[in-house]
Amino acid sequence: MACRKGDLERVRYLTDQKEINLNVRDKWDSTPLYYACLCGHPEVVSYLLENGARCEANTFDGERCVYGALTDQIRKMLNNFSVISSRVRRREPFHEFLRRLLEEGENTDITFVVNGTHIKAHRFVLTSRSDYFEQQILTGRWKNRDIVFINNSLVDSSVFYRMIEWLYTGQVKFAVSQYEDALRLCKQCRLEDLEEEIQSAFIKAASFVASKRGCSRIKHFQIESQKSQKDLLEDLSVLAMLTLPYEFQFQWHYWMELPMRPKALGCNEFIDIIFRIGSHIFQCHKAMFCTRSDYFKALIDDHFQESSWDSSLNVPVIDIHNVEPNVFAIIVNHVYSNIQHLSLDNVYDVIEVAEMFFLPDLKKQCGVFLTGFVEIDNAVDLIFTARLFNIPKLEHSCVDFMAKNIEEMVKNEKFKELVLNDARNVKSREETDSIDIVDEIRYVLRTTNLNSLSSITEAELQLECLDSFLEELNLEA
Secondary structure, rough: OOOHHHHHHHHHHHHHOOOOOOOOOOOOOHHHHHHHOOOOOOOHHHHHHHHHOOOOOHHHHHHHHHHHHHHHHHHHHHHHOOOEEEOOOOHHHHHHHHHHHHHHOOOEEEEEEOOEEEEEEEEEHHHOOHHHHHHHHHHOOOOOEEEEEEEOOOOOHHHHHHHHHHHHHHHEEEHHHHHHHHHHHHHHHHOOOHHHHHHHHHHHHHHHHOOOOOOOOOEEEEEHHHHOOOOHHHHHHHHHHHHHOHHHHHHHHHOOOOOOHHHHHHHHHOOEEEEEOOOOEEOOHHHHHHOOHHHHHHHHHOOOOOOOEEOOEEEEEOOOOOOHHHHHHHHHHHHHHHHOOOOOHHHHHHHHHHHHHOHHHHHHHHHHHHHHHHHOOOHHHHHHHHHHHOHHHHHHHHHHHOOOOOOOOOOHHHHHHHHHHHHHHHHHEEEEEEEEHHHHHHHHHOOOOOOOOOHHHHHHHHHHHHHHHHHHOOOOO
16 A cells, blocks of 8 residues: 555555565565556655565566556666566466465475574475585484574575575576675575576676666576576476385486486485375375365365375375376376376376366376377367367367368368367357357468468368368358
8 A cells, every 4th residue: 555655654664664575575476566666656666676576577577567657767667677587587387386385385394584584495395406405404403493593694584585496496586786695695505506697697687787778777687597497307306206106216217317316315204295006105295286286285185084194104195096106106297397208108197187186287288298199080089188178289289280181181080070069069059150170270271371372372272172071061161
């Protein structure tokens, strides 16, 4: 409300009193900045940006502030403060999952109190990603401690949080003013890779500012390199592999070509849930599954009353039914690392299980995989699969293939049945529009690759072929 009214003194009071900590991500997110932009209060916008409010390039939070800005002055201010980024940063589902894993704090088991600021985290993530955290948590001064107090004037709580964020997501934004503190903390925690990333990004940001007029007020720089993403996926893949039954681990290591870094071996001490399929035991972490899937969250919270107890490991056990263990291994690796080993032998089973477990991103990955295998004989079957499991990309690929090969498709009995089925659906709805699959094919033929006279002529011939086919079926569409 203070930001909407432009009450800068009230905004300063709230942030000074730490009722809203803009430097540590919390429930407020970018909402105060958005309202200040929307209502046209440049002084409030400037203050929020200078104190770390989120306005990241090419994200929903950043874009809504830019597009909602009331004046060009505010819009220019946002652009000048925007993050220096090496690539377009999309709201990719897996990154969003990792971000929520940290921000929502589902089933955290360690809390860092840094000069009064509480930062919750998961031991299994920290030990799998950092030699320093692994040593301190497994054998060092943080062993068996749920709360770690860090009272050191040289440690900035917001910088410490950003460091943890990088361990979780492989990317992070720092304020330029935090540069020295971030380097010092990286040295203390022996995060050489992050230290190099910070130095490189800072130099790049400084170079950009020096080369562009009007950009002297850029306050943040982004850490997001291909190397950090690769290391993140490797660490999470090793973590996923360690959750699998022993008989799957060697096979999975071969598939994924993992480095088998020794630092990940201690993280399996922090398992807190077991999934059991017959005699196969998957030793996992609640936080990963609860944050990734509402189905697993309900299952783990025992909404379905399917949990038992393992007295030796002192963790709950959930029996998984009607799923093959090799398919569940794919589910586990997807949950942890967003990587799947798919084949034509298992992809349909994986789609079905992904639907059951509420994993839409896995269904999408399966659809992408199947787009590489569309043929005359299976195009219709894949259309039905795409419709049944709501996989638009797969359906669009099949339609494109049918349109390009319409002369062959009209000879196919399955295609004939598809057209008739869609025609029956139109009649049952008592609509006057044309048949769905016919509409989609015509749209592709009329809009795709019409960049020459020959392509236009070919498209016209294909449309005539489709029309003749419909006449043979006595369909008006």
